[in-house]
Amino acid sequence: MTINDQLCHIVPGKELSARIRDLQIRLKNQGLDGALVIQKADLFYYTGTTQNGWLYVPEDGDAVFMVFKSVARAKAEARLPVIPVLSPKKIPDILSQQGLGLPETLGLELDVLPAAQYLMFKEIFNTSHIQDVSFEIRSQRAVKSEFEIQCMQRAGLMADRVAEQVTQLIRPGMPEIELAGLLEAYARKLGHQGLIRMRLWDNHLFYGHIMCGAAAAVPGAFASPTAGAGLNPSIGQGPGRDVIRPNEPVLVDYVFSLDGYLADHTRIFSLGPLPDDLQKAHEAMLTIQESVRTAAVPGAVTGDLYDQMIAMADDLGYGDFFMGAFHPKIRFTAHGLGIELDEFPFIAKGQTQTLVPGMTLALEPKVVVPGKGVVGIENTWVVTDAGLDRLTRFPDAVCVV
Structure with a gap:
């Protein structure tokens, strides 16, 4: 039996696309160049899966969904392209391959992000100014x-x-x-x-x-x-x-x-x-x-x-x-x-x-x-x-x- 045979209740692709577009409008209104979505509930909301990964949403253009585990499961559940990644430290390289530079201002879910994760992403996005995007995400999800x-x-x-x-x-x-x-x-x-x-x-x-x-x-x-x-x-x-x-x-x-x-x-x-x-x-x-x-x-x-x-x-x-x-x-x-x-x-x-x-x-x-x-x-x-x-x-x- 394949993964697809076992899955049901998939969130429709048009639903996910509309959610990401709405987030991009909110990013522009807040002066954010992009957001990195990490928390499981928010990942599910925007991608339709809770597999271990990171969703980068630029203020314009296509979102980039990078997954560590399970890539096969994420491909079956999500309705957007999945890029395998073995470490969050590779995120800047993947964004560059997608024609995206590091954002000047990056939104993170600071209401739920552990301090160690925040410090790690502050080092990875070392040229970016980090702001809290959780209020925008929670207001959208409301x-x-x-x-x-x-x-x-x-x-x-x-x-x-x-x-x-x-x-x-x-x-x-x-x-x-x-x-x-x-x-x-x-x-x-x-x-x-x-x-x-x-x-x-x-x-x-x-x-x-x-x-x-x-x-x-x-x-x-x-x-x-x-x-x-x-x-x-x-x-x-x-x-x-x-x-x-x-x-x-x-x-x-x-x-x-x-x-x-x-x-x-x-x-x-x-x-x-x-x-x-x-x-x-x-x-x-x-x-x-x-x-x-x-x-x-x-x-x-x-x-x-x-x-x-x-x-x-x-x-x-x-x-x-x-x-x-x-x-x-x-x-x-x-x-x-x-x-x-x-x-x-x-x-x-x-x-x-x-x-x-x-x-x-x-x-x-x-x-x-x-x-x-x-x-x-x-x-x-x-x-x-x-x-x-x-x-x-x-x-x-x-x-x-």
């Missing part, structure tokens, strides 16, 4: 094409199927980690790729968080309103060995990762009805979600939406527990997503970015009550001319099993 939205719609359908499966698996006395393992196996059967990419340095996520009762309210370092104890301090988040009990909220905050694209949603399950105070808190979060759904139209400012959600939580009586109960709290209520879980835009304190059609958001108003648990909601949405359109559709109400 607005999804129709192809990308379709990918995320498919991921959303699979996320809904995983939520439905919870009702078939959950039972009293089951440890969180057992439910997580069964759900993760089911997600893999549906095509979950297993890896959830995050851009924030040193942040990792395995599928998501499944936590019950008071265990769900345990704080942690992860950039989320929830963390959980996890199995040990080396992980410090996610499902642990606490058991599921009747009349307690079971938080299922899972990300479905399909063909490179993500859908993120949270649902609350319960074996029997929740206590009235938690049920009312959950309904309050649905009220906040609906308010943002109608307000998050093209042109809306993300920081203003954040302030609106904070004010509503205060007015409804949940300000002390909204998006966390321990200080410091996270200062966002929604995050962009696509290839990575933490893309632009963020509905966050002080943000000035405006929404435009094609942006995708995971909107997640939640209440964290120490000693009792977590309630609330998260859905993935796409910004359209008419406002937010929902990509995850499993019912929002507490699912009583």
